[in-house]
């Protein structure tokens with residue numbers, strides 16, 4: 001596990017975008033695992049800028065996103081599908097048919113989750129997975145639990161996650177209570193993982209997850225067992241770890 005210390009959010013975004021950009025330059029047909037939330041927005045902005053400047057070509061890239069709210073369609077402006085189109089795909093030269101997210105509207109959720117795993121496998125697996133981290137240590141929507149969930153599945157969101165995500169909705173009642181997410185096993189199979197953390201409110205969980213015990217009560221802690229993880233954090237998020 002390597003830690004890359006960035007000065008602030010801007011610097012973190014630039015460093016993480018550089019790692020992802022390098023991945024695409026080294027392997028133009030990379031399968032990128034992508035995340036939503038507020039942390040990656042700066043990365044997407046940088047990648048868009050570099051793509052428009054001709055420095056990075058996404059035409060052969062495939063993407064698979066970590067998660068999607070259950071019950072929200074791709075057209076819903078609160079869906080992760082919509083977020084990805086607006087904040088990234090729409091602005092780069094990726095082939096939209098090569099971009100994938102769990103289907104929030106799937107009639108048979110269980111079947112759709114298995115199909116998502118098969119899709120990732122058929123793409124040859126994830127070359128580089130981008131992750132954020134929740135205040136309770138969740139990655140994707142894998143919330144603290146008794147076990148590490150293995151494959152893509154439907155989850156009940158933790159109260160703290162609903163609370164944290166209400167900022168994107170008009171009121172808390174509109175925040176979906178369930179989501180589809182890649183499992184911890186799906187994430188751990190990615191060849192490389194880049195996790196970003198920003199702000200002082202992430203300092204406690206960063207220290208607990210990456211320099212504490214490996215436990216399903218802190219889902220991100222499993223990343224300590226992966227062979228190629230890079231944590232890019234700003235000074236505030238890294239305030240409580242020993243570098």
Ligand code: F6R
Nearest residue numbers: 035036037038039132133134140
């Ligand atoms: C998003 C996701 C979540 C977020 C996490 C941190 O696709 O899977 O695990 O990465 O909730 O969110 P932010 O970046 O908003 O603090």
